[in-house]
Amino acid sequence: xxxxxxxxxACAFAWQAHAADAGTARVEAGRKIYAAxxxxxxxxxxxxxxxxxxxxxxxxxxxxxxxxxxxxxxxSDAMLYxxxxxxxxxxxxxxxxxxxxxxxxxxxPEEIRAVIDYLKTLWTPxxxxxQREESRGAPYPSDPERTPR
Numbered sequence: 001x002x003x004x005x006x007x008x009x010a011c012a013f014a015w016q017a018h019a020a021d022a023g024t025a026r027v028e029a030g031r032k033i034y035a036a037x038x039x040x041x042x043x044x045x046x047x048x049x050x051x052x053x054x055x056x057x058x059x060x061x062x063x064x065x066x067x068x069x070x071x072x073x074x075x076s077d078a079m080l081y082x083x084x085x086x087x088x089x090x091x092x093x094x095x096x097x098x099x100x101x102x103x104x105x106x107x108x109p110e111e112i113r114a115v116i117d118y119l120k121t122l123w124t125p126x127x128x129x130x131q132r133e134e135s136r137g138a139p140y141p142s143d144p145e146r147t148p149r
Contacts, residue, residue, distance in 0.1 A: 023117070026110075030118030033111055037103065042066050046122045059094030066119045073127035076138035077116060084112045113140055 035044070041063035042048055048065030056062055066072045072080065087102035103112065120128055 026114045027118050027121060029111070030114030030116070031121075033107065033115050034118050037107070038066075038115065046070070046119065055092065055094065060097075060099050061090045061093060063100075067122040068124050068127060072119060073123045073131045075131070075134065077113075077131075077135040077140045078138035080116045080119075081112055081140050084115065085109075109141075116140075 034042075034046075043063075043065065046065055046067035048067075048070060049062035052062045052064045052070075054061070064070045064072070075083075083100060084107070085102060085104035087098035088100035089096070089098050093099060107115070120131065123131065
């Protein structure tokens with residue numbers, strides 16, 4: 001009986017180590033995708049564009065920060081996924097174009113999730129806890145071919 005408990009404990013430890021490695025690899029993949037696809041607008045460190053919360057001369061809000069100084073952490077995984085996949089038009093913009101382009105045709109579902117998982121590393125522990133709670137009822141879409149509406 002004791003040997004069985006040791007084997008079960010070893011398996012559980014190995015699974016936790018595997019999950020941690022997978023999470024680390026996913027975050028690193030997300031960081032690379034962010035650097036290639038997102039940093040030009042949202043900043044290398046997620047700092048966003050200057051005066052991001054005010055309309056610019058074109059009548060649009062500049063790209064917001066995704067670090068702890070922004071509001072990205074207030075949104076559920078489902079909403080963040082939808083914004084990345086389908087794009088976004090700030091309702092206060094005076095133009096009709098998407099100010100956040102859609103990346104659903106360029107990025108695979110797991111790549112979108114990886115970018116969002118990377119963004120979570122830019123937040124405070126308290127912000128991550130809030131966002132985790134927001135995502136309980138609105139997680140990433142379970143069917144990668146469909147995005148939440």
